[in-house]
Amino acid sequence: RFLANTGLRLGEFSVLPVANVETADKDPKARVRVVHDPDAGLKVKGQRRRAKSRSIPLNAEARAARDEILANHDGGSRFFGKWGKNYWNNQLKKARKAAGIDRGTLHSLRHTFISRAANNGTAIHLVSKWAGHSDLATTQKYLHTNESYEYLEMDKMLANEKANEKKVVALDEYRKAS
Numbered sequence: 506r507f508l509a510n511t512g513l514r515l516g517e518f519s520v521l522p523v524a525n526v527e528t529a530d531k532d533p534k535a536r537v538r539v540v541h542d543p544d545a546g547l548k549v550k551g552q553r554r555r556a557k558s559r560s561i562p563l564n565a566e567a568r569a570a571r572d573e574i575l576a577n578h579d580g581g582s583r584f585f586g587k588w589g590k591n592y593w594n595n596q597l598k599k600a601r602k603a604a605g606i607d608r609g610t611l612h613s614l615r616h617t618f619i620s621r622a623a624n625n626g627t628a629i630h631l632v633s634k635w636a637g638h639s640d641l642a643t644t645q646k647y648l649h650t651n652e653s654y655e656y657l658e659m660d661k662m663l664a665n666e667k668a669n670e671k672k673v674v675a676l677d678e679y680r681k682a683s
Contacts (some may be wrong), residue, residue, distance in 0.1 A: 506570035508593075508611060511537055511561050512618035512636050515611055518593075521584040526571055535568055536560040539637065561635045619647040624654055629646070 508518060517539050527535035538560045539550075563571065581588040586591070593611055601609050615636075622632045634645040 506566055507574060508614040509617050510564055510567035510570065512615050512622075513537070513539065513561075514615060518585055519583075520580055523575075523578070523584045524582075526584050528571065528575065533568075535563045535571075536564060537567075537571075546652070555562075557637070557639070559634060559637050616647050616649060619644065620649045623648050624650060 507513075513521070521539075525538040525540060529535060529555070530584055537560065539557045547595070574584065574586075577586075578584075581667060592653050597609065597611055597614075601607070619636050622635065630642060631634065636644055636647065638644045
């Protein structure tokens with residue numbers, strides 16, 4: 506859940522320090538900070554000169570996942586503790602099987618986060634910033650839309666048009682009366 510709600514890269518989450526995940530009690534404005542510090546073993550993907558640190562706000566689901574992870578934490582300096590990539594791959598495999606989902610990887614959760622953010626109306630420049638992309642074209646490669654979302658958007662478009670049509674009619678009636 507934490508990865509699906511933050512969009513962290515595999516290389517970022519595997520070395521993420523506990524100190525970079527804000528844990529203030531009941532703070533709805535907590536963030537996870539992805540810091541580019543090669544000397545500390547923290548490298549953000551990208552060309553060396555363009556690699557930038559970033560921070561991602563934690564929504565309620567990410568905060569709940571953070572709290573669950575910390576409740577089972579091993580006390581080490583890494584947020585995901587002693588659990589390596591294989592542990593999380595196995596956890597994802599179990600969750601996929603329970604949900605009846607045939608395929609998906611930890612990286613798929615990054616695609617999920619980016620698509621969800623964009624499909625729910627988040628400004629694309631914020632989606633790109635949270636993903637750590639310096640180019641919007643890279644962010645666009647991550648966007649996926651399922652068919653049911655397309656129908657929801659079409660219904661919303663029609664509803665907006667009908668609402669605006671009533672406003673136009675009301676304005677015409679107002680002008681005629683004046």
